[in-house]
Amino acid sequence: MNLRALDLNLLVALDALLRERHVSRAAERVGLSQPAMSNALGRLRRLFGDELLVRTAGGMQPTPRALELVAPLEALLRQVERLMQPQGAFDAERSDRRFALRLSDLLALLLLPALQTAVERRAPRASLDIVHLPPAATVDALERGEVDAAVSMGLEHGGAIRSRVLLRDRMVCVLRRGHPAAGESLTLERFLALRHLKVSQSPSDRRFADDVLAPLKQERTVALNVPSWLVAGPVLAASDLVAVMPARLAEALAAGSLVVRELPLAAAAFDWRLYWHRRDDASPPNVWLRGRLAEVAGSIG
Numbered sequence: 001m002n003l004r005a006l007d008l009n010l011l012v013a014l015d016a017l018l019r020e021r022h023v024s025r026a027a028e029r030v031g032l033s034q035p036a037m038s039n040a041l042g043r044l045r046r047l048f049g050d051e052l053l054v055r056t057a058g059g060m061q062p063t064p065r066a067l068e069l070v071a072p073l074e075a076l077l078r079q080v081e082r083l084m085q086p087q088g089a090f091d092a093e094r095s096d097r098r099f100a101l102r103l104s105d106l107l108a109l110l111l112l113p114a115l116q117t118a119v120e121r122r123a124p125r126a127s128l129d130i131v132h133l134p135p136a137a138t139v140d141a142l143e144r145g146e147v148d149a150a151v152s153m154g155l156e157h158g159g160a161i162r163s164r165v166l167l168r169d170r171m172v173c174v175l176r177r178g179h180p181a182a183g184e185s186l187t188l189e190r191f192l193a194l195r196h197l198k199v200s201q202s203p204s205d206r207r208f209a210d211d212v213l214a215p216l217k218q219e220r221t222v223a224l225n226v227p228s229w230l231v232a233g234p235v236l237a238a239s240d241l242v243a244v245m246p247a248r249l250a251e252a253l254a255a256g257s258l259v260v261r262e263l264p265l266a267a268a269a270f271d272w273r274l275y276w277h278r279r280d281d282a283s284p285p286n287v288w289l290r291g292r293l294a295e296v297a298g299s300i301g
Contacts, residue, residue: 090284092123102150
């Protein structure tokens, strides 16, 4: 491919098309007319030798080739945006920058409402892309510039990744208010006798329960294994299961129907940390984003 003949605006159009999966909405997203976006889609199809988006009964759907392009295209456009960013202060009021931030469902529940409010108020034209990645993939995404920042815990990384404490937390046991064990102090024996809800994709769940029990040659009775924290509250409120979870999440989910008990396990305290790549140490947009995250975390206490 002759890169000199490549129109970068086509890649911007492709990004909008893959996000919206609708020609008119993609056109509106980037400020083009509908015919101009249709023309851009035709040029993209010829450029990639692929239909990219095909019309179905359920609307336009991306082809396998189009799906392969999503992540590298996002990373490329972020790199171009970073390259073209003028030196000096970040003008939040006028910026239409799209920030990519790694948050788990748990952290999104805790941080995202206040963060979105802060972004809307201070940078009304900016937008957030929230992605949920496992630990190793999070570090890779930071190194490749696919995300601007990440909030997680205990990431193993090299010297290119910076971090700071964002929130302090601890693990607790949560159960419904009318649970037979709700009125008792939680000894290890009682804890092990209970039936547990486990969140399979949560490293905190494993690290502060199963990994602590393993040297004691003990294990929990896991009655329900789920992939997301967002179902934990309703399930606990409607059953006799218990769950080990961060205290800050427990506070958000409790709403009067759940009670919190201290764990009969050691090493239950930990930090949620903010991670970024060192190339962005002094990047005005990244500094701005990190500042908003710190403010939000500070408001939580």
